[in-house]
Amino acid sequence: MIEQNISVTPDTKAIWLIISGDKIFQKADNSDLIVGSWETLHFAHHYQEQIIQVGSHENLPCFLIDMGSECIENYDYTLVGIRTLLFQVDVSFFSIISRAWQVALFIRTHRFCGQCGSVMQQIDWEMALQCSRCQHRCYPRISPCIIVSIRHEDTILLAQGKPQRARQMFSTLAGFVESGETLEQAVHREVFEEVGIKVKNLRYFSSQPWPFPHSLMVGFLADFDSGNIQVDGKEILQAEWFDPKALPNIPPTGSISGQLIQHTLKEIEHDAELEINQKN
Ligand SMILES: [Zn+2]
Structure with a gap:
């Protein structure tokens, strides 16, 4: 269900779940989440190596990009709280957004190994982080x-x-x-x-x-x-x-x-x- 190391081309079309802080980007003019091709999202281009697929909705892949605490000023987009979306989108789509948020939070809070303190690395066959030194592995918390x-x-x-x-x-x-x-x-x-x-x-x-x-x-x-x-x-x-x-x-x-x-x-x-x- 969760796929990492996604490679995108300029015309890759998707639903882009771009998170900054504890909020998610949506279009400023109509409060919709961002649907479109990768080439239009200039402000996110330096996160190209960190795209994770968290599901699909209405035949489009849903891609997560976590900007962490970086703030972007772009008049085409605005930030909305994840909780607010609960009342804006349907239940199945909200579950994908909620997965994106949990994966982002998991990666942010597991940068170092809880056992030996070394740097954690993403593994590519399941959603987990593994210690580069002692192999201790962590999964998203539920x-x-x-x-x-x-x-x-x-x-x-x-x-x-x-x-x-x-x-x-x-x-x-x-x-x-x-x-x-x-x-x-x-x-x-x-x-x-x-x-x-x-x-x-x-x-x-x-x-x-x-x-x-x-x-x-x-x-x-x-x-x-x-x-x-x-x-x-x-x-x-x-x-x-x-x-x-x-x-x-x-x-x-x-x-x-x-x-x-x-x-x-x-x-x-x-x-x-x-x-x-x-x-x-
Ligand atoms: Zn370790």
Whole structure:
């Protein structure tokens, strides 16, 4: 999927994912990402030896060029935050952009060997960096993170963490998986640590790469088992059982948290209809 040492000619046509700092170049006049031939991208030409293919989209290769911290002033192009693109492009294309960002970040942060301090070099048969001296090899970091939607009869648990306070947003609970832990154990531990309740009937939902900076969100659905909500006050500031008819501000469905919430709301609605039909 990831191909390195790509050779381009002036008329090579591609989608160019050119990253500078933590932003990506797009066209200044219409906010589209850069699609076109290599010869038009003069400002990127001295990165010709560092082009990496990170996928294809609509029959065009997607090429990554990482400029690191170099800033370019070019009135034809402007820089946009990667997170902003989540709401501008479709899910499959965003996953390619997210891969580009993670590969760029990986290469930037693994210039030297963690074992002996020598210079790391890219190998050409897989996406990895290898130490020129002791052969220690590193791969792009992926940090698994569980995310869970919890239902209690006809209500859903939504919580507000510190980063969500400014936007008055409530969402599902989430947390990183610790070393030596299964995904299921991580769900039970995180839920108990953050809101003090126990859950049961854990079901896998789906997953989503989340490149901020390198998480893989693994989504679950669960039912309330026992306990009273007691927030930890550190990661979670507020948590409540919400009626689907009186929801707070929730995340959009582009994110897995939004999808988990919508799924749980549909299940609650479905069960309520079933109950009405049975009574009639
Ligand atoms: Zn080494």
